[in-house]
Amino acid sequence: SQTIHQWPATLVQPVGSPLSLECTVEGTSNPNLYWYRQAAGRGLQLLFYSVGIGQISSEVPQNLSASRPQDRQFILSSKKLLLSDSGFYLCATGQPISYEQYFGPGTRLTVT
Amino acid sequence: AQSVTQLDSQVPVFEEAPVELRCNYSSSVSVYLFWYVQYPNQGLQLLLKYLSGSTLVKGINGFEAEFNKSQTSFHLRKPSVHISDTAEYFCAVTSRSGGYQKVTFGIGTKLQVIP
Numbered sequence: 001s002q003t004i005h006q007w008p009a010t011l012v013q014p015v016g017s018p019l020s021l022e023c024t025v026e027g028t029s030n031p032n033l034y035w036y037r038q039a040a041g042r043g044l045q046l047l048f049y050s051v052g053i054g055q056i057s058s059e060v061p062q063n064l065s066a067s068r069p070q071d072r073q074f075i076l077s078s079k080k081l082l083l084s085d086s087g088f089y090l091c092a093t094g095q096p097i098s099y100e101q102y103f104g105p106g107t108r109l110t111v112t
Numbered sequence: 113a114q115s116v117t118q119l120d121s122q123v124p125v126f127e128e129a130p131v132e133l134r135c136n137y138s139s140s141v142s143v144y145l146f147w148y149v150q151y152p153n154q155g156l157q158l159l160l161k162y163l164s165g166s167t168l169v170k171g172i173n174g175f176e177a178e179f180n181k182s183q184t185s186f187h188l189r190k191p192s193v194h195i196s197d198t199a200e201y202f203c204a205v206t207s208r209s210g211g212y213q214k215v216t217f218g219i220g221t222k223l224q225v226i227p
Contacts, residue, residue, distance in 0.1 A: 004155075032212065032213055034215070041121075041219070042219065043202070043217055043218060043219035043220050044156075044202065044217040044220075046215065046216075049212065051212050057212075088153075090155055090156070092155075092156075094206075094213040094215065096213075098161070098163070099144045099146075099161070099163065099206045099213060100146060100158050100161055101146075101148075101156070101158075101204075101215060102158075103148075103155030103156040103157070104155050105154060105155050106153070106154065106155050108153065
């Protein structure tokens with residue numbers, strides 16, 4: 001079975017500061033990777049997905065970016081955080097046969 | 113395009129009572145259907161899924177769901193809830209687009225089990 005690690009678990013950052021959230025995956029190779037943001041009362045918003053190293057697609061225009069430097073590493077970044085970036089960020093993989101998603105434990109980001 | 117509608121944002125129910133969480137979807141292509149559960153401050157876990165075959169699918173923790181193609185619904189049910197079922201439940205649809213799985217989630221339904 002696969003395991004998804006995310007860190008940090010919680011983060012409090014001031015407006016205008018940079019951001020780097022990391023996601024690593026064990027137990028699978030060449031996964032589809034996803035970044036979601038969950039804000040109160042808004043469900044899961046897909047931010048980015050990746051089908052391979054260096055291949056990133058964005059679903060929503062924003063001040064966030066994503067990178068995939070290695071097969072099982074997915075990074076979410078920002079140069080300058082906004083208050084609206086606060087939320088619970090979830091990394092997930094997509095399974096090619098079963099189509100289900102496995103989720104990491106999430107990072108709680110509070111921008112002050 | 114695809115979308116998911118969860119009609120109830122919150123559902124209170126007494127312990128040991130039955131519950132149904134509603135989910136409707138729309139899509140121009142064939143989709144696969146899922147229910148996930150999220151406990152506070154945790155990631156999502158798969159409850160059950162429908163890919164093909166029998167339209168009644170059973171999942172973990174005594175939950176089941178029925179796929180109704182004509183009504184484009186995938187409602188989640190449990191005959192008798194427990195306090196530990198208090199969580200948020202998400203319905204999702206997945207379709208394939210090239211090598212990419214396009215996943216769309218509903219906004220979630222918070223199930224509150226009352227002792």
